[in-house]
Amino acid sequence: MIRITRTVAHESAQSEYLLRHYDALHSALVQHLPINFSTLFAKPVKSSDGAIEWYSDLQGQPIPFAQLSAIERDKLQAQIARQLTVLARLREQLSEKEGVDSELLTLLGKISQFPAEEHIWSVDNQPVILWEPMSASASQNIAGNPDLVASQPEQKRKPRWLWWLLLLLFILLLLWLLRGCLPRSHTHIAIKQPNPPVAVKPPQVKPVEQPIKQPIEQPAPTVPEVKPEAVVISPPADVRKRCPSQRKRSQAPEVVVVFDASGSMSISVDVTPQELQYLLQRKAFEYIEREPSRITLAKKSAKKIIDKLPSDMNVSLVAAFDCRHVSASLPFSPTQRPALKRAIDRITPDGKTPLALALEKAGALVDGVNRDAIILLISDGDETCGGDPCAVARALKENKPRLQVNVVDIMSSGAGNCIASQTGGKVFTANSANQFNQVINQAIQDYIPENCNE
Template sequence: MQRITRDTTSCASELLSALESKVQLLQRYFPPSVASLYAIPRSGSEDSLQWWSDLGGQPLPYSNLDPTAQQALLVRYNQRQDAIGRLVEELQQRGKADDASTLRTLIGAPDLANLYSLNQEPVIIRWGLPPQLPPAAAPLTPADTSPAPSTKMAPRRWWLRLPLWLILLPLLLLLLWLLWTWRGGLWHLLHPVKIGNYACTQGAQPPDFAVVLDTSGSMNLNINTSPDDERWLNQVGENLPDSNPRKARILAEPTRLTVAKQAFESMIGQLHPDIQTRLITFRGCQGTVDHGVFAQNSRPQLISDVQRLGADGGTPLAASLVEAASKVDGRFQDSLVVMFVDGEDGCDQNACDVSAQIARQQPRLRVNVVNISDSTLSNCIAENTGGRVYAANEVGEVQRMLREAVEEVANTPACEDATAAE
């Protein structure tokens, strides 16, 4: 945990307690990826107020970011806000009106002066505090009450001498820009342009591409593990020695993670050289890990990094989808996300609702799902975004289906017409 900033002003103990209870409520219902949106208030020395965060990295004020980073930070802020809004509605329906009312006070536009970026994650400080009033003007002294003699007339405000159209011109330009942006977003929402095969279109811009690779604990199970075997292992198998025949069979090679690594390496070998690959893995219900973007010359390093991955913890399916979507365009530029997973979200999040929201905000983002378990609860992600679903639990089938899942960015896709690019 690190301190972001310290205020010289003090905070009443009642208000500080109320702010801390809101943070605790967020932490109860959300993983750190959402709960960290609001900095943690703490009382410092001499009654000062300090703002802390569990996130690592250097705190960067919003104003210090470049325009691209600012836009990405606001997208992630809005996604966190959407998650809180959905929870408020759900709590209201479940009869938890007090919790819903408390969380509703956290919904709103960000104060950019108090918005920070920590490892590209949005963090708000000084939230929940009453607005600070400007300092009162000092009273005039008796000498100030009488005007000083002057032979000059008070100058008129310079802007009053400008023509009205020149004064309104900046406002008009701003309105035209907002109208263009709004109409563009609305058109794409009503007429989504689905991503095609990049290698089949002359002069196309390379789409953004990200892979979400499941590294939850269930990936340590044998590729042929049945749902009954998995339930048995979770209920009683963990208390048995590894020599137990059924447990030994469930944990035997090839595991889901082993197959995933093999299929991933095969997939990377099929990508078009223009395509840059972003890799996102799981960190249990604490969140996700963004390994960065790998160009063609960095693919051997990417494969090496994947081979060293282990599997542990829960399945933050919805959080990983939010992470991947925040790293690609998907609104004015084609984007593809491939999720290689073995089941549903295991961190109390609704991946179906999240994917539906992303589809509305990023209509040119397609998510293909490669599922190596018998669960179908992650299929809605592909259905909501116009993607495809692949299901398999055999080594050969998994490799083939992962290869088909990246058809849009493959080096030699099956083009539909003879005029396709070679």
């Protein structure tokens, strides 16, 4: 746990409210929402001098909202808006149930308000809010006039920065005046300290490549023995086009559906990239995420195609939520497809786009040597977690020659072109709601036998 900052409690009643209700808030978020919601609000702790210290379970350097770049601020505000929208919906759902604590509903209502910029911090590219309950009149004023959110923090912040600047200048002047009084041995120590970080930098570059290659090379020991047989075996197309009664269960192709569950998948499919920039500048988040969203259409189309797959084919599910959060399921048998569709319904967009890691996990779920395998990747953008999906796709194809990756490219981003070409797959673009069903049908069509009702 890291300390973000400390603030002076101007109102004792408000301070006590924060300290008394944080545990209830944290428990509600953990119980009803994904894990990333539990880190959205910083934990307040009262220090011995009466100030409030704010802590977070995230690891990284806390950065105030005002010190972020314009692009980083837009991304952070968009993520906060999405999560606050989910909190507001949670409050509505709980209010319809009997036996829900009214104090919890009041608390959820308070934290659903968009915070002032001075209360927003970034830790490891994730938003952290220094939450504090606002009076009814204050929340109404801020909700009714968005300009106040941006203008008021500026007026409060300037005097505070001025005092800090004067203090820094005074310290620098004092150090300069006393420089002759300091022992020279200390200066030698200060000069040598920067050397260790320079020596440490080369090892930091190597681990970036290893996480991708190690999991993918696991099947390598078996590849030299089986690879020649994969070429001699009858063409994969023959097996793919056979009905279940015409092939062994072990010959049925394996399917993995990979969902890009990054934050951008919550954007409406009707919003173009140009419109997105325009709306972000004006913080029109509700219009950006109006239905039908990209993730909604992707889930509906995927569930329809699952119903059309032959009765001897297993289907696995991979959801790429963020750089360090990619979930992969065990294969669902044909009788477990209702559970598979329920798992798809639970996918909620959040974070960045780890395509390389998602492909790596999907490839580990299939044989691809003695058995055909198809990975259906549904995504709307490029890799944003530092991975190399093209290299992963190339390694998968080398180790699993009967594996193919077809890409459903939302909004024609072109991000999946290399992935498909490296594995002998195809790219299918979907730029509107009407194209989704047709495109996903085309992407899996080669694995659905014609005139087969089994």
